[in-house]
Amino acid sequence: MADEPAAPSSDPHGPDPRITDLDALKVFTHPLRIRIYRALYTSREATASRLADQVDEAVSLVSYHLRKLAAHGFIVEAPGHGGDGRERWWQLSSDRGFTFRNADFDDRPEGAAVVSQVTRQLLATRNERYEQYLDEQAAWSREWTSAAFSSEYMPRLTAAELQEMADEMSALMRRWTERGRAAEEAGDIEGREHVAVQMYGFPYRD
Structure with a gap:
């Protein structure tokens, strides 16, 4: 969504x-x-x-x-x-x-x-x-907990630049989603898990 x-x-x-x-x-x-x-x-x-x-x-x-x-x-x-x-x-x-x-x-x-x-x-x-992930973090291997990330960036942009960034991020996530789906359809499921990537971009004032 x-x-x-x-x-x-x-x-x-x-x-x-x-x-x-x-x-x-x-x-x-x-x-x-x-x-x-x-x-x-x-x-x-x-x-x-x-x-x-x-x-x-x-x-x-x-x-x-x-x-x-x-x-x-x-x-x-x-x-x-x-x-x-x-x-x-x-x-x-x-x-x-x-x-x-x-x-x-x-x-x-x-x-x-x-x-x-x-x-x-x-x-x-x-x-x-x-x-839920934070609560269950100890159950995941070091490989997965090291790969998991949570980041915040605060660039100063115009509304048009924010839209451009959103489009680029959307294209990036589609590429990775399609890569995972293609691998799954080819039977390459070893080591694969469902991954949630949550991103927000919104204006704010100090």
């Missing part, structure tokens, strides 16, 4: 889908939907019962929120799963996640409020994930 949309693309390798519909963005005002979406991003394909185990919630509740995500095109049924049809398999409609931009919603009070609410929910879940 990023902060830039349009309904998600049906092409999983296409450009980042950008949310411009306010009702679609409202889907992510619920924190459990963010957790379910992230769990599905990690597992690639999953049923409601598998996702319920990951987010530690009732299957019926997860199924309800999956339907909400599907109604706005964020997830679709995963192809290639037969069986008796009693439980659907789901996947993201785009493996690039989604983006949204403040500028698409800040012309109306409700839009600005929803953007703020979703952004705060995303921030809370990101902080939760990093705090």
